[in-house]
Structures are given as structure tokens and as C-alpha cells.
Amino acid sequence: MTTQLETRNAKLETDLRELAQDIVQQAMAGGATAAECVVREGDEFSTLVRLGQVETLKESGSKAIGIRVFNGKRAASTYSSDFSRSGLDRMVKSALELAKITSEDPYAGIPDASQLGSLTGDLDLYHADVYSLPGEERINYARRTEKAALDYDPRIKNSEGGSFDAATGHKVLANSHGFVGEYRRSYCSIAAVPIAQAEDGKMQRDYWFSVSRRLGKLESPEEVGKIAAQRTLRRLGARKVKTTQVPVVFDQMIAPSILDHIFEGVNGDSIYRGASFLAGKLGQKIAGDQITVIDDGTMPGGFGTSPFDGEGIPTRRTVVIENGVLKSYLLNTYTAKKLGLQTTANAARGLAGTPGIGPGNYFLQPGGKTPQQIIAGISDGLYVTEFLGHGVNLVTGDYSRGASGLWISGGELTYPVEEITVGGNLKEMFFNISEIGNDLEFRGAIACPTIRIDGLTVGGE
């Protein structure tokens, strides 16, 4: 054993690659037939300013390691935050022991060596400037964001605060085919959560934020605070409406949730178990003609971008739905084998457990209309700005969620509404997306323009 494993210091960067490979070797030497090791290291900073005063200040770093071992067709995994020699030894030993009691699964295993690799070139995922501001300046960003919201209107007298967050991460993956890959990511954001109070004392809260991998690309605190204030104010005076069936428009922040249901529905894990109503529908029409959904893990700077997936396979661009036809599920090695298909490099690996499936940058291709044009085409309808709760059943497609938003009357946004529900079934909803906006913006890995869906039931009075 090298003495480097005993050292915990600033040179951990080089050590992580060697450490991951050493652990893989240790597992193989201990009797594993295949092994995979993930090491994660990261740091974070966050501050919350409320009513102009610093409320919290948090700063720290952490690291952890996990290993997945195979004993023929039996798999097991362990993880640890203990990087001492004894801690690492115990982690490897436990994994080897556990792999004796799991079942033989004919589909278990790591990818073939020929599939492994990493995208080359700068994917624009890491910028040190997220930590470039001195502490007081970071606090000032948070303060300015909140102040812009508080100053916007006298009805905004309270706030849950303005925040500034920054984080970086470093991930290393090594396996027994000799694959070693690593990448770093950075992240920063500002947000404001203002509270408005109407004359009758009733309060409403909303938020707005800006997020980026680099400080320089954050929207200005003043702009973020202003939009947060506007969104909060437009909720004042919200009322219930009568139960009815009307067109429903999902705004740009809410529409990604619909797309996320599609993601969950085409997730290989749900498909092979028949736990999704889209199981067995490859090649069939599952949505309207104008629906094209892409998953792309290669977009530079994207929130869902990485040079390789959780199993060490280079990410790619996959057309999931093309003109309404289901072209591809999203898969990892295991689910691909179960379905007799090829992996789409969507493996998502935490520290422990079997790899799941995660999105790259996942989006609905935009249409031609502006959100205003979509709204203008509706004489009576609902514009949803927030959902409450999760009532979605991927097995049956049943959909029922609490909502709030604005009522559409005569092609315009009018009074705010709350304490209502939106109900339907995803099987029909995907066919009833009748309008798609041109406002595709990425504020996370999943993005969707404003969309209009017909045939839904609004539950109210």
C-alpha cells in the first residue's frame, strides 16, 4: 500500500484517481470478478439574508467513496465517508461479503470494455469564478436580490430572504476494465422569496432565481428581485373557481414537470417491469405530431451534461420522441440488456446501489408561438404557475395535482386562482398538447417551453 492513502491534504485531487483505481484493484484481489469505484468530493457555500440582515452563513466541504463489486452474477455495494486505511479496507471487505448473499442475476454486470469512454474537450462545466467573490460580496448579492423585491411595492413588507449559493464538485469513476474518468462541475445561484400582504391580511409568497455554472452568467440581483416581487404580487386576491373543463396552459417553470413524467415513463427501469403505461410502445405514436423530445448529455455547460454516464459510457444525444412517435427509451446497461436494446448512456450512479437512470439535458423542442399568443387564443382557461403535491401514477397515467395560477379570460391573464386541482390522464394529455411556445430556457436539466393542454378537469367549487 502506498503512503498516499494515509494522507488527507490539499493534493487529494491527484489522489482521487489513484485511490479509485487502487480500491478497484483491492476488490479484484479480494476475489471480485468485476468492480467499479466512485469517489466524490465537493464543497458548498450558502448565505441567506432576511430583511437585510444575514440570517445564515454555511460553508463546508465533504468527500465520500463507494464501490460496487460483482461475484460472478451477484452484485453488492458499499460506501463510506471514512478515508482512513481501516475505513477503506472495511468498505471493500463488506462489499465482497455482501456479494455472497445476493442472487445471481443473469443481466448483472458492468459495461463491456469497448463501450467505455469519456467525451473529450471542454464541456464548460467548471468555473472557479463561482467562489471568486469575497465573503462580504457574496452576502451582498443575497442582500441586493432581496432588497430589489422588498423595494418593488409597498405591499411587499416581508420575505423569507434573499440567498446566494455556490458549490463545486469533483467526481471520479474507475472500473475493473481499466476505465478511469473524472470531471468537475461548478454551480452558483441567487434567489429571492418575497411575501406580499393584501389589505385583508392574507399573504402570498412566490420566488424567482437565477442559476448558472459561472458567476458571470448570473442575471443581475436587481432583475431577479424584481421578477420575484412581480410574481408574488400577482397572487394577491387569489380565489377558487368552479369545477370545470377548460384548456390549461402550463407556464415555462411548470411545464418541465409534464416532461419529467415522460422521462419517468420512458425510464428503462419502469419499462422492463411494466411499471409505466409507455411500456411496450416503442415505435408507436404516444403523443401529438408536434411533440419532439430530446435527451442530450453533451451540451456544453448544460446542467444535465457530463462527459460519461454513471457507468463510464460517453454521453450522447438521443431522440426520445420524434413527431409524437416513441423512438427510444432511456436506458442504462442493465435495463438495455433486459430489453434487448443498447444503452443510451443515461446511467445515474450514486455512491451506492445499482445505477439508476437520469436525464442528460432533457427538453421539448420549442414551437413557433410566444406564450402571449398561446394565451391570446383562449377565451376561458387556466394558466398554471405552481403545482402542489405529486399525485401522478405512471402505471395508469392518472394525473391529479393541486395548483394555483391565473385565470385566462378573453385571451388575457386576469385574476389569480388557488386551492384548485388539475386532473386528467397522461395517456391523453400527451396527445392533447395543442400548442407549444417558443420560450425554451434551461434553468435545470429538464426544460420545456410554455405548453397548452386540452381536456383536463379543473377541480374547485
Added chain:
Amino acid sequence: MDKTRFFFEHYGLTERDLERYLAAALSAGGEYADLYFEYLSSTSLMVDESMVKSASQGISAGCGVRVIAGERTGYAYTDDLAPERILHAARTAALIASGPAKTPSVGFQQKAARSLYPVTLPSVDAEITAKVELVMRADAAARAFDPRIKEVRASYADELRNILVVGSDGTYAEDTQPLARMNVGCIAKTDGNSARGNSGGGGRVALDFFFGEKTPEFFARESARQAILQLDAREAPAGEMEVVLGPGWPGVLLHEAVGHGLEADFNRKHTSAFAGLIGKRVASEKCTVVDNGTMPWRRGSLNVDDEGQPTQNTVLIEKGILKGYLSDKLSSRLMGVADTGNGRRESYEHIPMPRMTNTYMLSGEDAPEDIIRSVKRGVYAVNFGGGQVDITNGKFVFSASEAYLIEDGQITAPIKGATLIGNGPDVLTRVSMVGNDLKLDEGVGTCGKDGQSVPVGVGIPTIKVDRLTVGGTARKDAGSFMQ
């Protein structure tokens, strides 16, 4: 193995060290500092397609240092318990203050501790093969329930958490917290029709819990029963109607409608719809709601909270009148109210804040059969997924996973899961009947707040809510419920 003094034995920690760390935390001033040491070992297993496809074990350990100066909190943590790392974290947290150093009080006082979940053989030490047997039994029982059960996923997870909390006011608390849980998910299939069911439970218990009344077969059959039932479920109605909630897990209503809104931090900041309502009526006279962290063996219970404060049985609403909030150290200091022992955190990486423990409504006097009989047209909901709340405008939801129509006082057809939505500060004023059959949930609750998850319990007797909006898809037509 005696679990007290865990960190002293495992890491060579001494009281002198603790004093040094606290002094470093207060080196720039501040009113209070604490250290939270945590050592967490976990195991999880999953059976799918009748195979134990995955088994996983892990260790996570670290220390979080908090400094409070006025209303401000500084926080830093380390997963490396070497003295220089903890000191570094302490000095980082100290940056929240900016004044002359304060001295921590001398000596630590450990308060008399409860023992709500003594575990002689903690689950994590028990043979892994015994746990494998549990999930295999669940798989077999679910499949045996009905040939239409085609997919079964059964899981088992347990953890043992050792904590040590020390504060600059002399707080000293240790605890060893077991947690175990089984879960069974089933999918039933017929031609062109599929449905799912889910059941699980556990608590701060050892493995033998699952050999008693709540066996793998118990959860498996319940999960399979739900899946089969859902095959014939009709569309749920949409709109306002009478809703009867069954006992147990439907207590999610309380967690969402009032629980979060009564956490002290929201009320101190006046961001909760319940702010300023102490002493006012927020529920019918039949409603008394408590948050009780002192129940033996329960998932939501704790001997001490994560700030070292003994937990309590706190009355939140008494015969409909709001009595108090759930507080932590910071809230009680800033609001001048008693600390109810509800300061919790997800892990050493997180700042504590007021959280619930076991939140439930006391039994009333009505017979459950009478409650059903009193409903002309409504919904009877007995099982739920989860819920969510906007504590500022008070709107909350919870999603039914098993529900039935009530027509002319009779339970009739099963309906598909629908989300129920209401307004926290007044929904309980419309509770007109409270049954005599209080039950707590089986031990499956996880509460999320501000990005932090903690295990919780909920409970309720059968109750009738006179008016609640049901988010189905079937329109109510005059004269008949469903076409």
C-alpha cells in the same frame, strides 16, 4: 455493546477537546455554539423479479458546528473528525459573529434521558441473511396473493445513528437511534389494464419487530390487495364534497394542513398563515392535535432532539383552539417561548430547525360506522401517498391512493387516487365528526423541509370533513354521482 460514550471510544474524543472546539466556535463572539457528532451505519436490500438484486451498506460520519449570534447562524461541517478539521469548521462557523470571544460555560450536564427505543441487538449487527429472508418472504406472499400480481419489488432498510450533541450552555446529550423499514410495491396486470399498490412499515425497532404482528406477509398482502383493488377503480369525482378520512396514515392531513404552519420559525418570521393566531379557534371543538416525540418505538420519536433537548408531548390545538408552536433553541430564544424539543436536522451537514415528530389528533366519541352513514354523497379515503403545503397562503394537498365513493351512507365503488386540496387555517373547523379509533401510521413517513428530510409519524381517527375539494376527473351531475 454499550453505546454511550461512542465518540469517546471510537475517535479518542475527550471533554477537553469538546471545550476547545466550543471555544474556537465562540472565538469571535456569539451567544451560543454547539457541536453535533454523528455516526450513521446503514443497510439496504431489494428484491425484484424474485431476486435479491442489490444489497448495500454504508458508513457516514461527521461533525457539524453551529454558532448563533443574535438572529444569525453560522455553520460548517467536516466528515473528517481529526481535531484540526473540527477546529477549522469551528472557526469557519465563527465568522458569523464579529466581536470579542465568548467563553463557553464550564462542564457539561447530561439531562436524564428517556429510553424510547432500547435495542439490545441493533438491526445493523444482525445477520444479513435474516434480512434477506424478510424480503424474500414478502416477495413470495405478494405473488401468492393473486395470480394477477405480476411485479413485486420488496425492500428492507435499516440504520443505526449514534449522536453526541454538546453546547456552550452545558448541553450534553448522546443517543443511539435505530430505524428499520420494510416496503412492498406491487403491480397487478390484466389485459390492457395495470394498477399498483404499496405498503410498508417499521419504526425505531430491531429485526424482531418483523417477526411479530407486522410481518413481511402483512405488508405484502396489503400491497397486493391495493393493487388488485385499483384494477377496478373508477375515475374519482371532481369538486367540493364531504370527505371521510380513515384512521392512521390519512393523518398526513394534519401534517400538511397545520403541522408545518405551526413550526416556530415560520411564525417568528410571520411567514405562516397561522402567525398571530395563538388563542384563536383554528379547528372544531372536536379537534385536539398534538406533536408527541415521546412515543416508544415510533419512527417519528426521539429521546432527545438534534440539539440535545428532551422531546415532549406538545399540545398544538386543544378543542379547536391554537395553543402553541413547535420550537427549537433559536426560536425559543428569539420568541421567548419554551423550547418544545423539536429542533431536528437531517444530518451533521445540516442546520437544525423546528420539525415535527409524531403528529396526530386524539380520538373523539363518534363511531366510525356512524361517520360513514352520515354522508349522502362523498368520498372515503383510507390510504395516501404524500402531501405538500404552502405555509404562507395555507393551501395544502395530500394525494389519496385508496379511496371509495360514499353514496347514501354506504361505501360503494373504489375510485382512482385523487389529490385533495384545502386551506390549513380553516379545514379543521369543518371537522364535524371525530371517531373513537385513533391509529398511527405504520412507520413510513419522511418529511421534507428546506431540502432536509427527517423521519416522522402521523395519525388520526376516522374523521369527517364537511367540505374538501377532490381533484378527480369525473363531473358531479345533479341526481347521480358518476355516469
